[in-house]
Amino acid sequence: MEYNSCEKEFKNIVNNIMENKDFMEIVNCKHHGITRLEHSLRVSYYSYKVSKLLHLNVRETARAGLLHDFFINSDLMGKSSKERIFLHPKKALEKASNRFVLSDMEKDIIYSHMFPLIPTRPPKYLEGWVVSIVDKLVAIYEFANSYSKICMFKSQYAAILFIILAKRGL
Numbered sequence: 001m002e003y004n005s006c007e008k009e010f011k012n013i014v015n016n017i018m019e020n021k022d023f024m025e026i027v028n029c030k031h032h033g034i035t036r037l038e039h040s041l042r043v044s045y046y047s048y049k050v051s052k053l054l055h056l057n058v059r060e061t062a063r064a065g066l067l068h069d070f071f072i073n074s075d076l077m078g079k080s081s082k083e084r085i086f087l088h089p090k091k092a093l094e095k096a097s098n099r100f101v102l103s104d105m106e107k108d109i110i111y112s113h114m115f116p117l118i119p120t121r122p123p124k125y126l127e128g129w130v131v132s133i134v135d136k137l138v139a140i141y142e143f144a145n146s147y148s149k150i151c152m153f154k155s156q157y158a159a160i161l162f163i164i165l166a167k168r169g170l
């Protein structure tokens with residue numbers, strides 16, 4: 001998803017985060033077969049759209065949606081993938097709080113976004129439910145997309161192999 005294609009109001013809300021060099025380090029992290037920045041931007045933008053539709057707080061939804069996975073892989077070095085699921089919301093909250101002034105709602109959205117995988121942390125705000133649900137739907141879309149790209153690559157490879165073998169009369 002292209003940041004430039006997002007609407008102006010959204011860009012005005014998240015612009016200072018997108019210009020932060022520490023935050024932009026997540027562009028170097030792989031996440032669901034794409035970059036963590038692309039995933040975070042997609043979650044933020046669609047959460048913003050849903051919040052707008054439901055007349056919720058679009059600003060806090062968009063900002064917290066963008067910051068919900070704010071960590072780089074070395075922040076959780078040595079942790080298993082299971083531990084990362086439980087630890088990354090806290091790490092994202094810690095990093096975001098150190099760099100931006102966050103409201104209580106934004107803090108809660110980031111901290112609770114892994115519900116129901118972390119069942120003890122349900123979102124306190126409707127905006128948190130939006131980000132949590134959009135995050136899951138976006139993750140399913142991104143996994144399916146990267147899996148279909150792998151399948152497409154494999155089928156193209158198989159087709160080329162088939163043509164070579166056919167030409168050789170095998």
Ligand SMILES: [Fe+2]
Nearest residue numbers: 068069088113
């Ligand atoms: Fe996450």
Ligand SMILES: [Fe+2]
Nearest residue numbers: 043068069135
């Ligand atoms: Fe996420």
